[in-house]
Amino acid sequence: MFPGAAQRFPMAVSTFSGDQNYSSGNGGRSNWFNKKLKGIVMTIMSNVHKFIGKILFSPTPGDQLVAKINDTTDYYEILGVGRKSSVEEIKNAYKRVSFKVHPNNNNARGAKKAYKKVDEALCCLIDEGSRRCYDKRCEIRECEKRTRMYESCITLVTMLVIMGGIWYIIEPILRIERVSSTDFKCCR
Structure with missing residues (x-):
């Protein structure tokens, strides 16, 4: 050099x-x-x-918002509203979020996809019938999730009981082997 x-x-x-x-x-x-x-x-x-x-x-707040929306499947979470929100609150949230993720305002990768998801969320949640249907699907998904968690817990408890039962059988055998290996014979 x-x-x-x-x-x-x-x-x-x-x-x-x-x-x-x-x-x-x-x-x-x-x-x-x-x-x-x-x-x-x-x-x-x-x-x-x-x-x-x-x-x-370093990612900008717009990049983070787009990534969050693209990773989320819950429409309420996408718009940032609660399940009991009124139609007016949903529309206001839509205006706020859609402005932030609109491809003309946000150059982040995936902004177009995020904007489409925000639009889908609005269309689903402002119509009373589709909102009721969506809420039912969410309840079913949540119930299935709890059921899977419950089944996993039952499986774990069953395995522990079985292992405990096996230990109950094996432990005395191991104790006998330990005692027999430590026996001392007296030489008199």
């Missing part, structure tokens, strides 16, 4: 080229120094790289 640098600064060139045999006659202390210096430089470079990455590539 700099002509003549190798002649003027042989230790520095040796350190960054990975030459571990450079020694100034002090019993290998320069090798130790070279390793430490290389470690320090690598740590500093790594921290600088992380810092620059955070500055350049």
Whole structure:
């Protein structure tokens, strides 16, 4: 990079080229120094790289909102309203959220898809019949989720009971083996 640098600064060139045999006659202390210096430089470079990455590539609030909407399937959560919200509250929430995720206002990847989901949420929740149907589907999904959780708990308890039963059978056998291996015969 700099002509003549190798002649003027042989230790520095040796350190960054990975030459571990450079020694100034002090019993290998320069090798130790070279390793430490290389470690320090690598740590500093790594921290600088992380810092620059955070500055350049940190997600904006618009990116986070689009990602949240695209990951969510619940229409109420997409619009940020409760299940008991009125039609007017839903329309106001739609205006607020759709403005934030509209592809003309938000350049995030997936903004178009998020805007379509917000639009679907509005269409479903402002119509009374489709809202009732959607709420029933949500209740069924929630019930199925609780049932799966309950079944998992029952399975776990059953396994623990079975393992406890097996331990109840195996433990005396192991105790007998321990006692028999520690028997001492007296020589009289």
